[in-house]
Amino acid sequence: MPQVDQQSEQSESTKVKVVSQTIPRLVVDRILKTKGILFPEGHFEYPVTYEGKVGNHLDTLFVIEPLTQSDAFVDTLVSDICLWLDKEQISFDTIFAPAQAAVQKIVRSLAKKTGASSAFLEYLPQGWFGESLVEGKISPNQNVLVFNGVTQQGRCVGMRLPEFVEKHGGKVVAAAVFAKGTAAGVKDAECRYGSKFYATISVDINVYAPKDCPICSQANSQPLIPWTQMRGAQLRDQKS
Numbered sequence: 288m289p290q291v292d293q294q295s296e297q298s299e300s301t302k303v304k305v306v307s308q309t310i311p312r313l314v315v316d317r318i319l320k321t322k323g324i325l326f327p328e329g330h331f332e333y334p335v336t337y338e339g340k341v342g343n344h345l346d347t348l349f350v351i352e353p354l355t356q357s358d359a360f361v362d363t364l365v366s367d368i369c370l371w372l373d374k375e376q377i378s379f380d381t382i383f384a385p386a387q388a389a390v391q392k393i394v395r396s397l398a399k400k401t402g403a404s405s406a407f408l409e410y411l412p413q414g415w416f417g418e419s420l421v422e423g424k425i426s427p428n429q430n431v432l433v434f435n436g437v438t439q440q441g442r443c444v445g446m447r448l449p450e451f452v453e454k455h456g457g458k459v460v461a462a463a464v465f466a467k468g469t470a471a472g473v474k475d476a477e478c479r480y481g482s483k484f485y486a487t488i489s490v491d492i493n494v495y496a497p498k499d500c501p502i503c504s505q506a507n508s509q510p511l512i513p514w515t516q517m518r519g520a521q522l523r524d525q526k527s
Contacts, residue, residue, distance in 0.1 A: 302327045302347060304489045306467070310367040315488065318360055324353040325490070326517060330502045330509040333439065334414030342414070343440075344500040344511065347492045349466050350518050351436030355389040364487060365396045368463055371485045372401070377432070377461045379403055383448055384434040385410040386421045393465075394434055403432070408451060414514060416447055427456030432463065438476070439468040439492050444484075445476030461485070468492040 302325070305315050319325060326348040334342045354360050371377075379401075384394045386407035398405040406425055409417025425431065433448040444462040452459050463485035467473050469492060477484050495501070502508055 302491045304491075306486045306489050307367055307371070309370045310487055311363065314360065314363045318354055319488075321353045321357075321360075323350060323517070325349055330500075330511050331514050331517070332511050333514040334411075335513045335515055337411070337413040337415060340415060341497060342513075344495045344497055344502065345439065345492055345514075346502060347490060348514055348517055349437050349439075349490050349492065350514070351387075351465060352389045352518055354436075354465065355392045361393055361396055364393060364465060365400055367487065368397060368485060369400055371463070372461075375461070375482055377483060379430040379432040379460055381406055381423065381425065381429050381457070382432045382434055383408070383423075383425060383452055383457075385416055385443070385448075387436065390434070390436045393436065397434070408448065412515065416443070425452055425455040425457045429457040430460045431457045432461050433459055434463050436464065437466045437468075437490075438464045438473060439494050440470045441468070441472030441474070441476040445472055445479055466490050468494065470494050 303319060305312060329346065329348060331345045331348040332342040333345055333348065334340070336342045354364070381404045382394050382398050383406045384390050387410045391407060394405050394407075397403075404423060406423030407421050409419050409421050411417060431452045433444050433452065435443045435448070438444050444464060449459040461483040462476060462480050465487045467486040467489050469489060497503065503511075
């Protein structure tokens with residue numbers, strides 16, 4: 288079981304809103320208090336600038352890896368997604384998601400429970416999506432559920448993953464995430480899917496292009512921390 292971070296308790300009321308009406312609140316509380324999952328204040332870069340691609344700056348960081356260190360947390364999340372799927376009568380053939388190890392664990396569990404196949408898009412360690420499938424396939428006329436662990440801007444489930452599906456002849460019928468941000472792109476995704484968009488929680492995350500980042504412009508600005516540094520520290524703590 289992941290370690291609990293008592294300092295994150297105060298952040299829940301100010302940064303996090305539980306969206307799902309069916310997931311047990313006590314489990315959500317335990318997830319949010321898990322060490323290394325939520326950094327409510329700071330100056331973070333996600334994705335990490337890499338090979339000419341420039342990452343965004345965030346004032347809050349949510350990391351999915353600690354959730355998936357607990358099989359009980361994953362089981363509860365998957366069960367809640369299944370309740371939503373049943374309620375909305377969503378039928379799909381394939382779950383499509385980035386090949387991030389933590390996300391893959393959730394998707395494989397969901398695929399097993401629903402009888403769907405799974406397909407994964409290349410995912411770089413810095414947080415960027417690649418251009419090719421690394422597992423599974425998207426076939427013409429397939430109904431597809433797109434999934435990600437966290438969507439800060441909404442582009443992953445609102446644009447990037449659906450565009451890949453549609454390029455290969457599939458049809459996106461719904462989208463699901465554990466944590467959604469509050470950026471305009473998230474609202475666009477919600478408009479696109481309506482009730483066919485699932486999120487367990489909403490996290491108040493401000494996302495800025497580097498040139499527009501107000502934290503950078505402060506006289507005593509906080510240093511910019513790559514999100515991989517926070518993820519790496521959490522994983523090292525679990526192994527120690």
